Amino acid sequence: MGARLRWRKFVSNFMLTMTGVCAVVSVAILFFILTYLLFNGGTSINWNFFTKLPAPVGETGGGMANAIVGSTKLLLAASLFGIPIGFLGGIYLAEFSGPKIASLVRYSADLLNGVPSIVIGIFAYSVAVLPFKHFSTLAGAFALGLMMIPITLRSTEEFLRAVPSMLREGAMALGASKWRTISSVIVPAAYRGILTAILLALARVAGETAPLLFTALGNRFWSPGWGQPTASLPVVIYNYAVSPYQDWHRQAWAAGLVLLGLILVVNILARTILSRGIAVPRS
Amino acid sequence: MQSAGPVVGSRSFLSKLKDGDEIARVVTFIFAALVVLITVLLVYELWVNSALARHKFGLEFFVTRVWDPVTDEYGALPFIYGTVITSTVALLIAVPLGIGASIFLAELAPPRMSDTLQFFIDLLAAVPSVIYGLLGIFIVVPMMRSVIYPALNKPFGFLPVFKGPSYGVGFFTAGIVLAIMVIPYIISVSREVLMSVPRDQREAALALGSTRWESTWKVVVPFAKTGIMGSIFLAMARALGETMAVTMVIGNTPTISASLFSPGDSIASVIANQFTEATGDLYLQSLIALGLVLFLLTFVLNGLARLLIIVTTQKGSKVST
Numbered sequence: 001m002g003a004r005l006r007w008r009k010f011v012s013n014f015m016l017t018m019t020g021v022c023a024v025v026s027v028a029i030l031f032f033i034l035t036y037l038l039f040n041g042g043t044s045i046n047w048n049f050f051t052k053l054p055a056p057v058g059e060t061g062g063g064m065a066n067a068i069v070g071s072t073k074l075l076l077a078a079s080l081f082g083i084p085i086g087f088l089g090g091i092y093l094a095e096f097s098g099p100k101i102a103s104l105v106r107y108s109a110d111l112l113n114g115v116p117s118i119v120i121g122i123f124a125y126s127v128a129v130l131p132f133k134h135f136s137t138l139a140g141a142f143a144l145g146l147m148m149i150p151i152t153l154r155s156t157e158e159f160l161r162a163v164p165s166m167l168r169e170g171a172m173a174l175g176a177s178k179w180r181t182i183s184s185v186i187v188p189a190a191y192r193g194i195l196t197a198i199l200l201a202l203a204r205v206a207g208e209t210a211p212l213l214f215t216a217l218g219n220r221f222w223s224p225g226w227g228q229p230t231a232s233l234p235v236v237i238y239n240y241a242v243s244p245y246q247d248w249h250r251q252a253w254a255a256g257l258v259l260l261g262l263i264l265v266v267n268i269l270a271r272t273i274l275s276r277g278i279a280v281p282r283s
Numbered sequence: 284m285q286s287a288g289p290v291v292g293s294r295s296f297l298s299k300l301k302d303g304d305e306i307a308r309v310v311t312f313i314f315a316a317l318v319v320l321i322t323v324l325l326v327y328e329l330w331v332n333s334a335l336a337r338h339k340f341g342l343e344f345f346v347t348r349v350w351d352p353v354t355d356e357y358g359a360l361p362f363i364y365g366t367v368i369t370s371t372v373a374l375l376i377a378v379p380l381g382i383g384a385s386i387f388l389a390e391l392a393p394p395r396m397s398d399t400l401q402f403f404i405d406l407l408a409a410v411p412s413v414i415y416g417l418l419g420i421f422i423v424v425p426m427m428r429s430v431i432y433p434a435l436n437k438p439f440g441f442l443p444v445f446k447g448p449s450y451g452v453g454f455f456t457a458g459i460v461l462a463i464m465v466i467p468y469i470i471s472v473s474r475e476v477l478m479s480v481p482r483d484q485r486e487a488a489l490a491l492g493s494t495r496w497e498s499t500w501k502v503v504v505p506f507a508k509t510g511i512m513g514s515i516f517l518a519m520a521r522a523l524g525e526t527m528a529v530t531m532v533i534g535n536t537p538t539i540s541a542s543l544f545s546p547g548d549s550i551a552s553v554i555a556n557q558f559t560e561a562t563g564d565l566y567l568q569s570l571i572a573l574g575l576v577l578f579l580l581t582f583v584l585n586g587l588a589r590l591l592i593i594v595t596t597q598k599g600s601k602v603s604t
Contacts, residue, residue: 008497011494012495012496012497016387016391016495016496016499019383019387019391020387021383022379022380022381022382022383023383023384023388023392025380025384026380026384026404026466026467026470027400027404027407029463029466030403030404030406033407033414033418036422037414037418040421084314085317085318088310088311088314089311089314089317091307092308092311092312092314092315093315095311096307096311097312097315101315105315105319108322109318109322110585110589111322111582111585112318112322112325114520114581114582115524115578115581116523116524116525116551116577116581118524118551118554118555118574119329119524119578120325121554121558122328122332122554122570122571123324123328123329126328126332127324127328146321153318177303178304178307179303179304179306179307182307207410207411207412207413208411209411209413209527210527210551213555217559234411234413234527238413238416238530241413241416241417241421242531252417256413259411259413260410260411263409264406264409267406267409268406271402
């Protein structure tokens with residue numbers, strides 16, 4: 001009996017230690033990725049990276065200024081398209097909708113959220129590239145914006161619903177109309193949560209590559225306006241990483257570091273400072 | 284009296300309009316409806332734009348091994364095979380690791396520590412797939428050639444799975460990279476599901492004299508089983524649809540080979556690689572048909588996952604109240 005109990009205790013301790021090892025290994029991956037990128041990217045980053053256009057194929061040097069601007073433009077346009085739909089749709093779900101319509105909209109959003117990014121790319125290609133017969137910044141932004149809708153919608157709804165009903169009743173009792181209550185009491189009470197979710201959605205689509213491959217395509221030069229193909233950081237990382245040139249690999253690391261750095265900074269800020277005391281939804 | 288009714292009604296409608304209530308309702312409704320519309324349009328576009336391929340190949344699309352733009356013949360089998368194999372490898376690695384870690388986070392770690400580790404796991408989930416691909420190309424591929432391949436091929440080379448040469452890129456490499464990418468999803472969801480298991484379940488098991496591990500493994504985990512399955516389905520859906528990281532390390536050759544070291548191709552990677560060069564209509568539509576297949580696969584898996592997770596967390600809250 002004593003031996004059996006000792007064995008059971010040994011098994012217990014051993015297995016529990018193993019679960020700890022699993023947790024450490026999983027978290028260690030993050031730090032491994034970070035140090036590796038810092039080490040490889042840090043040595044490749046220089047001023048040219050931010051200010052120069054890519055050098056002609058075969059020449060070393062040059063930078064990714066056009067990709068940085070391209071990514072910024074894509075994210076800006078994607079936000080202008082995706083956030084209003086998600087935000088206002090979310091208000092409708094939380095404040096106006098009956099249960100039947102709400103569950104239909106929610107179901108659509110969840111479905112859209114689960115669609116693989118490459119399929120989003122195909123969809124954006126068929127409605128925003130094919131009819132116009134050319135790749136463009138707007139088509140890429142359309143694809144990215146689509147991916148922002150579900151997260152924005154669901155979190156807007158969730159955070160609005162979480163506002164205590166006392167606030168609602170208080171505003172109504174003061175004679176405010178429903179819209180007045182929503183716009184000046186409920187949304188302000190929930191805005192930190194909603195903003196956090198939107199920032200996280202933005203950080204997520206900032207790294208998306210697959211939906212841009214055949215919408216925004218890529219460009220080795222500046223892309224004026226919104227109707228032409230544009231370079232973007234994720235796509236450039238992909239193209240450079242699979243290229244045979246040493247100097248392009250170096251620049252891919254640099255771009256990877258910049259991209260991941262931005263994404264992680266936004267994530268950390270949004271999750272710690274902005275959302276202090278709120279449960280942040282997982283994407 | 285009788286004429287007063289409509290007047291009052293229209294007045295209240297007018298006052299509603301003035302306060303903006305009706306306008307707000309209509310405007311926000313339009314945006315909510317837009318979400319449904321977009322989703323329907325997505326399915327419609329995939330369906331219509333793959334019509335040529337669907338009519339020409341029918342169900343044989345799924346069993347044809349040839350993918351040849353020159354003879355205009357397209358079959359999905361090599362890509363379905365690649366997607367299934369890489370996802371299976373990924374889950375074989377990620378499931379034990381992820382569940383182990385989630386048990387540690389939910390059962391053992393003190394709340395502060397659990398939250399901190401979960402924070403890092405969330406950050407890991409935020410790393411874009413192209414970064415995983417970058418690290419895959421320059422770390423996992425060389426490691427596969429110089430460390431993993433020799434270690435597995437020498438002792439186990441007689442098994443068909445570990446036979447043949449390795450070029451670094453291939454099913455196994457893609458599986459490893461995918462595993463790393465889906466671990467955060469398994470951990471996050473499983474942890475939440477495990478934490479929703481009522482406390483008295485654990486206490487009852489401990490009171491009956493079981494060790495800590497026995498109470499965890501024989502009581503808590505079975506209680507949360509369906510939810511954990513949900514997290515695995517969720518991870519599987521992610522793995523199936525993952526594009527960039529796989530494209531960068533799988534080798535991009537449509538082969539069906541029992542060897543895990545063989546280069547291959549997956550549904551998502553072939554779309555990413557060939558979409559812009561697809562010249563003929565049938566070629567393009569075959570790629571879109573592949574996209575449709577991928578969509579349907581993830582649709583089913585995601586639906587199942589959501590159902591399982593909801594069932595488990597509700598079970599937890601029902602028992603505890």
